[in-house]
Amino acid sequence: MISNNITWILVLGYLVLSILVGNIAGRKEKNASNYFHSSLPSIVIAFACTGTAISGVMFIGTPGTTTIQGVGIWLAATTGGLLGVVLCNLVLGKPLSRLNKKFQTTTIPDMLVLIFHAPELRYIAIPCILILSIVFAACQWQSIGTLLNTLTGLDYTQATILGVIVVALYSVLGGNKSTSVVATVQVAIAMAACLYLVACALQVSGGSMTGLCRQVADVDPSLLRMTNTNLSLTAIISYVLMYGIGTLGQPAIVCKYFQIKEARLLPNTLLLGVISMVCTSLVPIVSLVMIIKIHAREIPPLAYSDACVPTFIATYCGPVAGGLLISACLAAIMSTGAALIVSAGSTLVKDIMMDWMHIDCNGRKGIIYSRVGMITVILLSVIIALFPTGGILQIGFAAFATFGAVFAPVIVLGLRWRRCTKQGAFFGMLSSFLLVSVITVLDIFDIWNWPFDLHISVVAMGVNIVLLILVSLSTPKQEKNFMPCV
Template sequence: MDIQSWTWVTVGLTFSLYLYIGYRSRVRSTRGFYVAGQGVPAIANGAATAADWMSAASFISMAGLISFMGYDGAVYLMGWTGGYVLLALLLAPFLRKFGQYTVPDFVGVRYYSNAARVVAAIAAIFVSFTYVAGQMAGVGVAFGRFLEIPFELGVGIGMVVVAFFAVLGGMKGITYTQVAQYCVLIFAYMAPAIAIALLLTGNPVPQLAMEEILPKLNAIQQDLGLSSYSNPFTGLSKLNVFAITLCLMAGTAGLPHVIVRFYTVKNVQAARWSAFWALLFIGILYTTAPALAMFAKYHILQQFAELGPAIAEESWMQNWAATGLVSIPEGGIQTAEQLLEAINRDIIVLATPEIARLPAIVVALVAAGGLAAALSTASGLLLVISSALAHDIYGSVIRPEASEKQRLFIGRLMIFLAVIVAGVFGVYPLGFVAEVVAFAFGLAAASFFPVIVLGIFWKRANREGAIAGMSVGLVFTFVMIALMRAQNVIPGMEEPVIEQFLGIGAQGVGVVGMLLNFAVTTVVSLCTPDSPVSVRDMVERVRYPKE
């Protein structure tokens, strides 16, 4: 069978599984809908968190980016894993003890203010939408490349599947589907990585095989006139590597769709352990990605060293050139720089099995894994959007007297609408969608993270401080990123208004916003009256895990 038939088989089987699980986990209460009845075992929540977290970007794009960035790619590896340490130590157990449904819930109650709740809900919606549009587009690309059906139809199929299990099962349906999606995606990622590691070095463990490839890769890079792969700070300054890593860490800990997963477990203990399981499951992929990045780069450069300009005739180059993701320059490929210029970073994971001439079923598996990654993240984000609208804005501010039945209905309706909006964004991407990922992390780092940490660890933090701190952090970060990325959004503009702030670029500037938020919240809190006794008692209870 060819790649396309195998892809139909793997995608058909995995999608049927997701639909079956979604149907089995139907819910009838808002507690089931928003937090899966708080009965998810720690290890299952760990797997669901891992699938929720690892998006199409982690699965498809990350190894490719690292492959071209060398050492500097570590910003993603450390940023997107180190954030879990902050989450596990500073946020997750306390928010579980607090025990409501959403992140804006905590902000609203801790800072005794519906205004703070609404600001948090809007930030959660904005952050989640910027993210989800990319996932839906990823679904469309995967369908288009491997099944050769139109992009719009691919997005449509993805929408129907997500809508089915999310509307019926809410958080419960999403959680158990994500467990299955984790299994699919990790198998799909590891199988080709192990096969290639074996092929290249005879060692099946990619993390160990790396060691053998790196000296060869460094040598071949130097032969071809490129800088050594493991040399630090070739593309980013040390300050930027530091700022981006820290910004991605704090952003990870502040992303509402990740935090909310810790509301679904039974108790504080389970919240801590599920953070451990989550990072362990994520770590399997994240320690394999840099190995895969090296293998891919080594393969490509070695082929170029052997074939020279004739590399353009290779079948994988031709196949991807047809999709527009490889663009061979007019004069052919003469130098290694031109070769790397010609290849889109996103194809590395998808193309490596083909480059290494692995069997068709492995390539098909990768397609199913990419879809699992995109769908699991999309469903988690859609739930956050729905809960922010239905629970925080409708249920708490607009109609606090709404009945359980009405709340559940509005929750389902909102998730259905969110799926449609996300799908439309996926099909008609706004020009700046790719740019807004920097927004998602920067804004999460500059808004939620400081306010929640201070809310737990500093009783004196009050309403005035939190609102001022969040506003300053959000506005500063938003304005900075907008100024630095203006050329991509405003037509006719060639250069950004400013390149950097104190040497920090758009991806890392959220760190400055975060520090400003911490500082403003502290100073304003100290200058205004203390929080009410009931709130201080609540903080006391949150710190102490006893029921």
């Protein structure tokens, strides 16, 4: 546990900096449309998307799970993350940029209605975005609570609320531009911290990656295999697909590509996205050190797997480095949480109040509605986070993958396949949403548990694709002259 005053000064300094940067960046927003939509440079797009993707899953959940299941889960998450970055830029980047220039799209439901001329698609898209954003945001608040509780001894509830207040102060007051700019700073901090963690882990273990792996092999060689008794090949495939293909369906990521200044900047976005994803995927190296040290009884066993990184920082990093690393972990987690509440808030205001209920949200009134919407999302997600159930990796991956199962097929095919129809989109999205929802409810109430290693979200994504294609081919063609040329 770290209780040094220097550590607290650094952490509090970072939190104050986040609030200041966010509010300076978003101080000029005058209406709801600008509050949720801004023109952004390539580095902001790349780093904001990376920040949304890595979240508490990569900084807290994946390292903890690696200590139990081995490096296979680490490699699966890294592979999926890189695949997601590449696919978003190559498959979605140019069509989304051109679509935005023509229609000024703001949200996923907004985009789907424009593509298919089908307002009824909102009835599936809106509840899906709101439910999953709230659950995924709760996962981030849980990560904050776990991190600060383990490292500082601060009560879990107090730690969670502290982190949420900071996120609220820069995201609610500043809006989309604020969260995107802050996310850029946060990911830059996280990248530097990840490189430091690698150096620190190698120093603690003796100085080389080869030597570290040998020591882990002496403890349990199965932990260095892609598959073992705790991790099947099917599960690895699930994680890669959930993270890789699932990225194409994340509203908080997809909507960033509406906002890129010029499509010609996409190569820069791809390069910066790959670099930032590689750097931030290095955190689980800490897991290997923890496996060795716990086996040697130099440190006690972890009370729970998600305490892996916080315990490493508390044990092997000094107060200054510890403060910087805590700030970096918070940066990765907060960037995701902020992006999610902006995404959900924009759906509440733009899709429900403005487009569905036809409420006047012009001028400052729209800003007030937008802030109230985001605060509502925050409160609901905090309530869930204060009563945590399950590990951060499992909850985070499940929410991330469900977004992908529902939205990835219809977004990709809607933009890239002219034969894709509104009927195909409707039944594809509906089937995947219902399938995941029913299985999840059955599992929560312990009525029936999904018995397969292949995650239900991957199955739901496959069902979505098959139905979307079959129904589209069985229904009349739609004019797609407004679509970008691909």
